[in-house]
Amino acid sequence: MPDIPFIIDSHLDIGWNASFGRDFYEEIKSSRERVNDGAIYGERLVSLPDLLDSPVRLVIGTIFTLPKRAISVVGEGHSFSNAEEAHTQGMWQIDFYNRVAREQPHVNLIRNRIELNAHLKEINEGTQKLGIMISIEGADPIRQPDELQQWVDKGLRLIGPAWKSNRYCGGTGEPGTLTPLGVELLAEMQRLGxxxxxxxxxxxxxxxxxxxxxxxTIASHSNCRHIINTDRQLSDDMIRCLLERDTVIGVVLYDSFLVAKEEGRKATLEDVVRHISHICELAGHTRAIGLGTDWDGGFGAESIPEPLKSLNDLPLVGEELLKHGFNDNDIRNFYHANWLRVFEKGLAQFD
Known part of the structure; x- marks a missing residue:
């Protein structure tokens, strides 16, 4: 097994899960025994105790709000009909992350390079800590671009403008261009870093x-359209455009994003390596690959590649990469070094 000091996961919907009642502080085994919600949201995989017990030491925790028209996509739960409702729900989630960081001595909120480096020092010394960077997935909670500063003051450091389409841009399954409001949002993002x-x-x-x-610029949780031909994945040309920006693409550990539906089978770690290898072949290096599991993002343990069953199984991806000719340095790049490179650059403006 490769020597992996720690893992970074670039996409976990922690705030969303907390918003509909999943207790982030309750370990998975206990949660599954107590609450039977797997048929709606998927068999739960992520909690604070399980993260701390795993090699994962830094995550991007998202703020996600569900458009009412898309309830059937991820099951029943909180949803919004307008920007005000999305804003209220999004603010609850960002306040939740701040509350977790205040109340939990094992959690560090990462808002600048100083806090990132302090967190890395702690975990390199063997301290059991989880770092969280806050992102928005789908910019619906931001009512107008000129209120972005309020979100930044609460710790927001990344924005994915789309989930489905919205006032800002087109999104998965709902094509469309960047709107004038979207152009304004990106200008404000640029100004604030x-x-x-x-x-x-x-x-x-x-x-x-x-x-x-x-x-x-990053792609926190996207796989390859060359293998899974849907608009949710990145085409080769899109990947090349991102490579020009020295970006990182987080590979999603979800069966439906790893194996084409017509194949009619479960995904395996070999399928994960297929997507990673394709990105590396386009890049000519291993500086653009990362992990963005999206676990508990509307699916659960029933829909992840075999033989993975929990966060503690994530090192098995590295073992599979070794079998396919990747070396220890490549695997370190995948697990954390690439994400640290872009995070350090992205957080520089906030020091």
Whole structure:
């Protein structure tokens, strides 16, 4: 097994899960025994005790709000009908992350490079800590671009403008360009130094965004359209555009984003390596790959590649990479070094 000091996961919907009653402080085994919500949201995989017991030491925790029209996509739960409702729900989630960081001695909120480096020092000394950077997935909670400063003051450091389409841009399954309001949002993000996450952006708005925004850009949780031909994945041309920005793409550990539906089978770790390898082949290096599990993002343990069953199984991905010719340095790049490179660059403005 490769020697992996720690893992970074670039996409966990922790705030969303907390908003509909999943107790972030309750370990998974206890939660599954007490609450039977797996049929609606998927068999739960993520909690604070389980993260601390795993090699994961830094995550991007998202603020996600669900458009009412899309309830059937991820099951029943809180949803919004307008920007005011989305704003209220989003503010609850960002306040939740701040409350967790205040109340839990094992959690560090990461808002600048000073806090990132202090967190890294602690975990390198063997301290059991989880760092959280806050992102928005789907910019609906931001009522107008000129209120972005309020979110930044509460610790927001990344924005993925889309989930489905919205007032800002087109998104998964709902094509569309960047709107004039979206152009304003990206300008404000640029001014404040907020990182752009292009995952879920429709292809038209993706290219519009790269033209409008020149700051640090990532794809927190996206796989390869070359293998899974849907608009949720990145085409080779989209990947090449991101590579020009020295970005990182977080590979999603979700069966439906790893194996084409017509294959009619469970995904395996070999399928994960297929997506990683394709990005590396386009790049000619291993500086663009990362992990963005999206676990508990509307699916659960029933829908992740075999033989993974929990956060503690994530090192198995590294073992599979070794079998396919990747070396220890490549695997360190994948697990944390690449994400640290872009996070350090993206957080520089907040020091």
């Amino acid at each position: 907020v990182i752009l996450d292009v995952s879920h952006m429709a292809e038209e708005s993706f290219y519009n965004a790269l033209d409008a925004y020149s700051g640090v």
